[in-house]
Amino acid sequence: MKKFAYMLAAGLAFTSLQPTIYAQAAVNQQEETTEKETLSVLSIDDVIERGLDRNSTLLLLEYQMEIMDNQHKDMEKDIEDLEDDIDEADSSLPNINLKTIKENIAGLQLLISTLEEEIAGLEAELGEDEGGSIEFLENQNELLKLKLDKLEASIASGQLEQVVSGYNQALQAINAQIEALEDAIDQLQLALQKMEVGELQLNYEAEEAEQMVKMMLTSSYTGLISTKQQIDLMESSVVQVEKNVNILEKKVEVGIASAYELEQSERDLEKQRQALDLAKQDYQRELAKLLLDIDVEYNAEIKLKDLEINTNTDKVAANKMDKLVKDSYAYKKAELNLKNAELDLNDLMDQDDASEYKIKQAELTIEVDKEKIRQLKLDLKESIENLYYDLDKAVQTLSDKKRDLEYAKNDSNRFKVQYELGIISEFQYQQSSLSVKQAEFDLEMAEISYYMINEQVKATHEGVIQVQ
Numbered sequence: 001m002k003k004f005a006y007m008l009a010a011g012l013a014f015t016s017l018q019p020t021i022y023a024q025a026a027v028n029q030q031e032e033t034t035e036k037e038t039l040s041v042l043s044i045d046d047v048i049e050r051g052l053d054r055n056s057t058l059l060l061l062e063y064q065m066e067i068m069d070n071q072h073k074d075m076e077k078d079i080e081d082l083e084d085d086i087d088e089a090d091s092s093l094p095n096i097n098l099k100t101i102k103e104n105i106a107g108l109q110l111l112i113s114t115l116e117e118e119i120a121g122l123e124a125e126l127g128e129d130e131g132g133s134i135e136f137l138e139n140q141n142e143l144l145k146l147k148l149d150k151l152e153a154s155i156a157s158g159q160l161e162q163v164v165s166g167y168n169q170a171l172q173a174i175n176a177q178i179e180a181l182e183d184a185i186d187q188l189q190l191a192l193q194k195m196e197v198g199e200l201q202l203n204y205e206a207e208e209a210e211q212m213v214k215m216m217l218t219s220s221y222t223g224l225i226s227t228k229q230q231i232d233l234m235e236s237s238v239v240q241v242e243k244n245v246n247i248l249e250k251k252v253e254v255g256i257a258s259a260y261e262l263e264q265s266e267r268d269l270e271k272q273r274q275a276l277d278l279a280k281q282d283y284q285r286e287l288a289k290l291l292l293d294i295d296v297e298y299n300a301e302i303k304l305k306d307l308e309i310n311t312n313t314d315k316v317a318a319n320k321m322d323k324l325v326k327d328s329y330a331y332k333k334a335e336l337n338l339k340n341a342e343l344d345l346n347d348l349m350d351q352d353d354a355s356e357y358k359i360k361q362a363e364l365t366i367e368v369d370k371e372k373i374r375q376l377k378l379d380l381k382e383s384i385e386n387l388y389y390d391l392d393k394a395v396q397t398l399s400d401k402k403r404d405l406e407y408a409k410n411d412s413n414r415f416k417v418q419y420e421l422g423i424i425s426e427f428q429y430q431q432s433s434l435s436v437k438q439a440e441f442d443l444e445m446a447e448i449s450y451y452m453i454n455e456q457v458k459a460t461h462e463g464v465i466q467v468q
Contacts, residue, residue, distance in 0.1 A: 038297040043305040050294035108157040208329040338369040394450040401443040408439035
């Protein structure tokens with residue numbers, strides 16, 4: 001039974017793995033990836049592929065699933081061993097014909113009763129005989145033979161009854177052993193069912209974690225592109241402010257602009273230069289972090305490919321909404337929690353000594369889990385609806401920004417003609433060009449925003465739904 005207790009404890013401990021296992025796994029992964037690859041161009045697909053291959057969280061989850069699989073197989077073997085013990089106990093009973101023995105005992109008892117009657121009759125005859133005759137001596141001899149026959153029959157009957165008693169005692173001991181083994185199997189099977197639920201939960205967690213890592217990598221990549229585009233806009237703005245400062249310097253020299261106005265422009269230029277430097281530093285820091293995550297040698301000049309924006313996204317029909325909800329990892333894990341609670345209740349119901357309070361508590365736990373699932377379905381549906389609402393807004397924003405860019409380009413072309421005709425200054429014309437760059441930047445930001453929301457929509461079809 002000590003062995004069984006150890007096996008059961010080991011089977012139920014699948015969620016409390018040793019931290020040293022994970023630590024060593026991380027060290028092994030780091031040692032295997034010391035040689036980093038140098039790249040000059042990087043795309044979002046490259047980032048996701050490399051990131052998934054090298055993510056330590058996913059690696060540790062994979063190790064944990066392997067450990068649980070080994071524990072599962074070990075527990076199945078323990079159950080097979082216990083079943084073999086039951087077969088061995090069954091076969092250990094003495095191979096005797098109990099029916100024949102009982103029939104023989106009954107026959108001997110009948111013989112003893114007959115002999116007792118004959119002995120009693122013969123003793124009565126001898127009591128009436130005065131003795132000394134040949135017949136008296138013959139009756140005494142016959143009486144002695146009858147008593148010897150009775151003694152032999154009694155001994156034989158006693159021996160057979162001892163055989164039956166020994167058989168019954170052995171049968172009771174074996175039945176008790178088998179009952180204990182069957183109880184052990186029941187407990188192991190319950191633990192095995194719980195482990196199977198745990199394996200499913202861990203598998204869902206691993207799949208969900210993979211999708212979350214994808215989203216994290218996508219967010220990092222789009223954040224870099226956004227920062228890079230912002231830097232480009234800031235550089236254009238700095239160039240324009242520098243030109244403005246140069247123009248003001250000349251105006252101050254000829255007395256058509258104040259020194260104060262020039263000083264304000266120079267301060268603005270300094271602030272923009274500082275902001276640009278900080279943005280570049282932020283970009284390089286975030287780039288270094290991303291390259292480290294995907295195990296690529298740091299390259300400050302690495303080029304990031306543009307995102308492919310596809311605005312053709314169909315809305316989820318109402319009849320498919322329920323399927324998205326039920327296929328989500330959050331819903332699946334909630335159902336597994338309910339299954340665990342049901343297993344606990346079934347186990348209590350099978351126990352003869354389980355109190356009504358424990359059973360009631362288990363029943364209430366099931367009701368709570370059912371209510372959680374009901375509320376979760378509503379929350380998941382609301383999250384999906386909100387996500388598609390945000391997607392519609394992102395599409396509208398894209399359309400607005402495209403129109404704004406078109407307006408900015410038209411205005412810039414008009415200012416260009418006016419500049420060539422000498423109606424406006426070069427500075428005014430450059431300002432209109434900067435407005436075009438600003439509109440282009442706004443459109444790019446809208447595209448990135450749409451891209452990220454659309455990626456979240458795709459994630460819902462993979463089972464990842466973020467509850468608001």
